[in-house]
Amino acid sequence: MFQQDQDIFKVFLGAVSEGVIVVDEHQNIVETNDPANRMFGYRKGDLLKQPLNVLIPHNYHAGHGAYFDGFMKKKEQRQMGQGRNIFGARKDGSIFPLEAGLNPFTIYGKDYVMALVIDISIRKEQEEKIQELNLDLEKKVIERTQELDKTILELEVENEKRIEAEEEAKEALKREQELNELKTKFLSMVSHEFKTPLSGILISTMLLSKYKLAEQQEKRDKHIKTISDKVHYLNNILNDFLSVEKLEKGKIKYNPTTFKLSKVINEVVYNANMLLKEGQKINYPKDIDSFSLYQDEKIVELALSNLVHNAIKYSSENSYVDIDITQDDIRTIFRVKDNGIGIPIKDQKNIFKRYFRAKNALLSQGTGIGLNIVKDHLKNLKGEIYFESEEEKGSLFTIELPNKATV
């Protein structure tokens, strides 16, 4: 072909570094240049008049035919590197990736396509390597990320544990501090509660030793009585402490018996009379001979004594303490009323708590145990205790108890 311009044409073909393959409209090869021959592994001239299919891997033949026909109809240029991956077949049957730019042209009334072809196996290999490296990298990133996630998770768990431990430590510290505070208060309370009567006893013994004359028997008797009273008083405090322990462990055994209420009242009033301040008086019912109870007598006495002693302790000289008792078929109600310092509203909700002392009672003797014990006992005996109180006006404590104990 191209007889006239063959020389020029040959120069062009030789100068082009890409492979050049020219095919006619029947896909027969009409011209190739050296780079194209080398690329596909043919000797110079071997490809002429061969169908283009020899350069195309078998599995692409069918597809390529249809594509070629479509391309010939449109006759548009197609630049290199556009479109899908295409492959070439070498003479020895090996397949390699290539890029082809297609340039249709017409000469002497015949249609041709000039294909510029580049072997891109090296590039592809590099691309693949890059892709592989990328994949590797991604994999590593994922791995590292997972490792990091795991570490973070571990750290979080660790952190949570630490926070928990810290909170536990704080809680323990708080408990310790509260306990310490309670201990300090308790010790100060105990030392006050014990030292005052002990000092009384001590001075009584000192005085006893001074009264040596026969006619001083009266004085000696008085101090012996003081000592005996104070020993009883101390014994009662100790009993209170011990019953706290017993109540807490549920170790108390109640011992119900049938007894006359008047007997208990007389006992309580008799003992309370010794504690009266100057001008204080206890009013108590004297017409209760018909009242009797089936209860633990000691507990009833303890509860009433507590209320009466409180009434005396927390009211001033020249005041009255009123005891009132009513009974119906089921219950007995005891009321103890005073006109003393009362309980501040703020402290009323805590008044039955162990060791609690109302603000206005802190400087008076007391352990803060009495009412706590009474309440616990009464609860065990299916009874109740409640009160009304106004600061600086006085208090009214009420105990309700079933006539027949069921314990």
Place this chain on the structure above:
Amino acid sequence: MKKVLLIEDDRILRENTAELLELSDYEVITASQGKIGVEMAKLHFPDIIVCDIMMPELDGYGVLETLSKKKAQSLFLLSFYRPKQNAKILEKGWI
């Protein structure tokens, strides 16, 4: 005879201490509360006041505070309980 005012809320302790002081040849007057004690101090001009610290209503410090405003006598505070309280008393220069 020196006159002692004894302010103490515990009856037995008050009576016993008074008795002991009387046997030691002091003239003793007693008060069962801080407030009463202050009144008695104003009335009887005791040479010495022996006063409990922990008392309801007006406590030992209150008594001292009230009395030191008026030209009072030598004053003793009785403190059985806490070393802290004693430190407080010494701090203020009281005996």
